Amino acid sequence: MLEIKIFSEPLNIQSCIDWVMTDESGGIDVFIGTVRNATKGKKVVRLEFEAYETMAVNEMRRIAEDIVTKWPVHKILIHHRTGLLKVGEVPVVIAVSAAHRNAAFDACRYAIDTIKQTVPIWKKEVFEDGEEWVTPNP
């Protein structure tokens, strides 16, 4: 079972964990993205996330469906934020439940790595003296 959503309001981490919990699960792996206070030595004031929402949900669903074919997991939840986020706020929560931990760890890792490569969401870093759209590392 999958739950894929984009929110413009703060994410509720506990409700994400609760949603993936099943009686059959032996473990839940959770990835929580957080806004870091600096990039390459420059102080970050806030991040702005923009999404092509319909496509972003499609692509995240595709990743989750792919995971189900690769690993024996029970439930996958991906919640992603848009809008302005301050240092310490949470842009993304991924939670995966499985009978055994290896599948949960591997699936969660695959989810965040693939989201960063393919899902049409963009972040702008706002510094004290300017702002810049983030371009991923080659």
Added chain:
Amino acid sequence: MTINILAFGIAKEILGGAVAGVNVAEGVAVEDLKGKLEQQFPRLRELKSFMIAVNGAYAKPGQMISSNDEVAIIPPVSGG
């Protein structure tokens, strides 16, 4: 035909707004649209790459576009 191109992230700044009109031949291929966009908005060439999405999915270079498709420029993504 004129296609309204949706733009996001840095592409929105390069195109000067969230939507930009581009004149192309009916049934233009994705790769030709990319060339046309680079002509009209040369700063797109400064991006490491950009993709075209048609109706909410990544499009292949040879895919044809018609006037009622939803077309978007996808600059390098940076979510997560």
